[in-house]
Amino acid sequence: MNVVSFRKYHGAGNDFIVIDNRHDDNTTSITSNQRNSMCHRNFGIGADGILEIMSSSTANFKLIYYNADGHVGSLCGNGSRCAIAYVLNSPDNHRSQELTFECNGVLYHGGYISQDNKYYLYMNDVQVNNIYRLDDSNYFLDTGSPHHVQFVTNIQTVNVGEVGSELCYGRYSPHGSNVNFCTRTVDNLIKARTFERGVDRETLACGTGATAVALVAHLHDTRTVVDEVSPVSYDIEMPGGTLKVEFKASKEIISDIKLIGPAVEVFQGSYPLI
Template sequence: MHFWKYQGIGNDFVVLDGSKGDLEIDTEWCRCACDRHFGIGADGVLYIMPGEGTDITMRVINADGSEAEMCGNGIRCVAVHAFNYGIVKKTTFTINTMAGIKEATVTLDGDKAVAATIDMGAPILDGRSIPIDWDGQYIDEDFAIVRYFFKANAVSMGNPHFITFQEMDDATIDRLGPMLECHRLFPKRTNVEFCKVIDGKIYIRVFERGAGWTLACGTGACASTVAAAINKLVPFDEPVDVHLPGGWLKITVNKDLAFVRMEGPADLVFEGDLPEEYSE
């Protein structure tokens, strides 16, 4: 099986081209391929599939074999790959995801796409729709786990995010990340973002559902910027610089919460082949 390895500010993926409809999703293959010792090594696998009323479809399989509704860094990698390999012929196109249809616009360096801007759609704030076990919005609410007490927020960008701006040391963050991912408040588990805002910029560490600690999370950057804007920590309708361990993104949150726009790079690292029976 031919594959491409991409990274979006350190969030890395195996990309498979099933745009001709000749590829089936194999979650066990994905789990083995993502293994960093015995496989290719990645945070997840991105399948490019035929469009469903769109130009293409993206499916996201996490490193543990579970499927994610959406992936912000992944969709930029898919957009850049789809343009550079002629799967789509235009610079603005639509991508179907399990979180709805997203519009992608690639940025060119010469005739090559090197980055993408994604209209991520409207954030979801209703607790039951995120989903969390909570009625109404969960914004700047008190939260307690073990001996830790802090304010937190819940936002979905098609996938659930639990966000705090509470000052914490690294040891506390290291402990809380995996505990919060599986907390009973989240019926489908959650991504967890530990944020601080300094001089109008957001700095994030993220524990991703199904992948663990990663260098970046695009939907997490979007959800965190939504929470920061609602809490009046950053402005609406202006690009906000968001730093993750792997690099920077620009996130713009519409004041009416009609859309969130994400801008960032995507890079091909290498390509290769694995035997079809690899996971057996």
């Protein structure tokens, strides 16, 4: 029986199985069904997804992210931060607090903020005209993964599973979209909940979702739209914890998008591949 070694991480309750394949040229190929079984909450390790870390000739590592359904996913913000934390805390890291990695053919960089014990990821710039206002309460944009953002009156009463699934696979069929519900409480503090495609349920946090919510909130408040570049920061409170999103914004582009939050190792072990 083949066995795979792993570590379990979470970023604000968004949890992942980390598999390090950087130094193993004979790693057993894991099938999508096996990955799905590993992520199962009752019969497996339990996770929102799997982070496969591989060697790279252009960066510190290459990241392949798999959704809980076992299939390759798009960029995962919290997963990327957890991968960053894993590599920075590896024995072969020589005191570096910053690194680069490639994911889906794109180069990213991130690091560790020692005074806050948080990990950060810099996201790709987003053109303002690529943030689509569908109506007064609904928006769509891509922050490395597709996201629908809906402003609601009461975040606690939203049936995230039911309404999120309808939007994800109804409006955005056949590929689906993550769906975020959010409520602004006070200036620069937003409560949000996310239905994640590929996981197909509400997760405790979502990094690319928190980023999408922050960017939409900035545009939703017309008072913040200015000619010159201005620094902006939002705290996005999700069920599993709070993520901070910082960026620079102008009328045309949102740049230097920085996702900040915890990345915690929970345990390590080995899993039999059946």
